[in-house]
Amino acid sequence: MKERVIVVVPIHNGQAETLELLQSIAASETPDLEIIVVDDGSTDGSATVIAERFPAVAILTGDGGLWWAGATNLGVREALRRGADYVLTMNNDNVVDHGFLRPLLNVVRAERRSIVTSKLLSLSEPGYVCSFGGCLNWLSGEIRDRTNRRDSLDFSLPARVDWVHASSTLYPSAVFGEIGCFDNDSFPQYHGDADFSLRAARAGYSLFVEPRSVVYRRTATSGGLSLLDKGGFWRNVTNIRSIFYYKANYRLYSAHCRWKPFQLFLLIRYVRLLYSLLLRKLACKSASVS
Numbered sequence: 001m002k003e004r005v006i007v008v009v010p011i012h013n014g015q016a017e018t019l020e021l022l023q024s025i026a027a028s029e030t031p032d033l034e035i036i037v038v039d040d041g042s043t044d045g046s047a048t049v050i051a052e053r054f055p056a057v058a059i060l061t062g063d064g065g066l067w068w069a070g071a072t073n074l075g076v077r078e079a080l081r082r083g084a085d086y087v088l089t090m091n092n093d094n095v096v097d098h099g100f101l102r103p104l105l106n107v108v109r110a111e112r113r114s115i116v117t118s119k120l121l122s123l124s125e126p127g128y129v130c131s132f133g134g135c136l137n138w139l140s141g142e143i144r145d146r147t148n149r150r151d152s153l154d155f156s157l158p159a160r161v162d163w164v165h166a167s168s169t170l171y172p173s174a175v176f177g178e179i180g181c182f183d184n185d186s187f188p189q190y191h192g193d194a195d196f197s198l199r200a201a202r203a204g205y206s207l208f209v210e211p212r213s214v215v216y217r218r219t220a221t222s223g224g225l226s227l228l229d230k231g232g233f234w235r236n237v238t239n240i241r242s243i244f245y246y247k248a249n250y251r252l253y254s255a256h257c258r259w260k261p262f263q264l265f266l267l268i269r270y271v272r273l274l275y276s277l278l279l280r281k282l283a284c285k286s287a288s289v290s
Helices: 015-026 046-053 067-081 101-110 173-179 192-202 223-229 233-238 246-256 262-289
Strands: 005-011 034-040 058-062 086-090 094-096 114-122 129-131 134-137 142-145 168-172 206-217
Touching: 005 015, 005 067, 015 034, 015 046, 015 094, 034 046, 034 067, 046 058, 058 067, 067 086, 067 173, 067 192, 086 101, 086 173, 101 114, 101 168, 101 206, 134 192, 142 262, 168 173, 173 192, 192 206, 192 246, 233 262, 246 262
Parallel strands: 005 034, 005 086, 034 058, 114 206
Antiparallel strands: 086 168, 094 206, 114 129, 114 168, 134 142
């Protein structure tokens, strides 16, 4: 591997998960892969334990207020400072398959201006494709992962996608010089990867998913969906940890939705949220009666 690839892993707690990720990378075909962990205010001793078990891993620290985008940007800038040709962003709740990196490199070598993401399988249910790139439909208010439970696709073939999540995605360093980093002001926790993808596509980059690069996700769905089962409408739209956080969604639609007025299509997204909450409420009532 001639190119210099540096992995950026933002974390906030999750010590055991991060150690398992690092061990899986060490067991892959690129055991000497450079890794930067950005520990944004963990309280479980993650940084200390990582330094002890993986001394080659560089550790940057935050105060707990960076959120995903800010922590990732900190790692990206350090990777660029170290001369990375490519930056691989990785979630700490992943486990990589052996040989996961080479297929990603093959794509970016063949397609000069490209960004490529792995196929994500559920760690607990490996037959479930929990992400095969991103789907974006302004008219129906959908910003989601493509999965084999919702989409009729051939998940064994490479494909172009609407956007790429940053869970396991290889970016050429040049793209950050052209369009900047993730927008941590507008998208501190969710949709920063979608916004970055759309900005990169506008700058002439192609977005791919490569199924021969397999990564296992510990949680089958995004953590940003968890509030659907824990909170009502208001909590979902005001909580920064929700994929329906209003500020982030408004910024995404206003910047990228080609349909005008964009507010109408943003409204559709929140009508879908209300519908989802209603279905969950009815399901809970049905379960309690039975």
